[in-house]
Amino acid sequence: MSDKIPVTVLTGYLGAGKTTLLNRILSEPHGQKFAVVVNEFGEVGIDNELVVGADEEVFEMNNGCICCTVRGDLIRIIDGLMKRKGQFDAIIVETTGLADPAPVAQTFFMDEDVAEKTRLDAVVTVADAKWLTERLKDAPEAKNQIAFADVIILNKTDLVTPEELAAVEGRIRAINPYATIHRTQRAAVDIADVLGRNAFDLERVLEIEPAFLEEGHHHHHDEDMQSVSITIPGEVDPARFMPWVNELVQREGPNILRSKGILAFKDEPKRFVFQGVHMILDGNLTQDWKAGEKRTSKIVFIGRNLDRDSLRKGFLACAA
Structure with missing residues (x-):
């Protein structure tokens, strides 16, 4: 296991704060280098422009959700990255807000080459404290993202009352009793709480x-x-x-x-x-x-x- 490259899948519904968290990870002085794979829905990439360019190279997959049409792209990108092994410490895959993380995670087991060289470290879900309760009613993807998470960043806690925060945390726990929850504002979380978790390791x-x-x-x-x-x-x-x-x-x-x-x-x-x-x-x-x-x-x-x-x-x- 030790020589496999750890992969963190960063997910969460539209607008929850995934890119804010990613930028925080990339700009903190932790001394690590990351390969970043950003996927968004639509032909014109915008997320790429929003991601700070520390030293990282951002690989972008457009026009299709990472969990369906572009799994082949993901496999190709990871394959390409493996040829440059040693130039980065870990891979971060940021999915579109409309992605179900399950097929993304499956890629790291299904494709033999990918499974041989990488290991899924954790699925990290960013949740919007203000809007999550609404999204859980009308967006099945939001529910899947919570159910699938190893780590949940409950973001924008400053926009809700303590009672509302307790209620939304109760909803999260009802769906996923096992994930670790971190309450945050502007996705301010210790990087060690997100990366290198080995959380996919029971x-x-x-x-x-x-x-x-x-x-x-x-x-x-x-x-x-x-x-x-x-x-x-x-x-x-x-x-x-x-x-x-x-x-x-x-x-x-x-x-x-x-x-x-x-x-x-x-x-x-x-x-x-x-x-x-x-x-x-x-x-x-x-x-x-x-x-x-x-x-x-x-x-x-x-x-x-x-x-x-x-x-x-x-x-x-x-x-x-």
């Missing part, structure tokens, strides 16, 4: 917040967005689990925005960590279970119209 999330997958978390739910977490207090049989989870995401993939898990496989000293984006699953064996550590298996699903009982029954049937 292992690390659990180190920071051991209760991340605990029962009880899943009582948060939005009208149509849910999270379901299930724990087996023991080992899982891979011969049962693999076919079950593969069949599940093929069937329910469109409804499952994110899936993650840490499993203790029978007769396997290492822990198996997996994560998924819709129908794409990626997993591998990581570090050993420590001596005396309780071998438990936990998974979480975030998505729409999830059948909690069926998921629970299916996973529990995989117990060794």
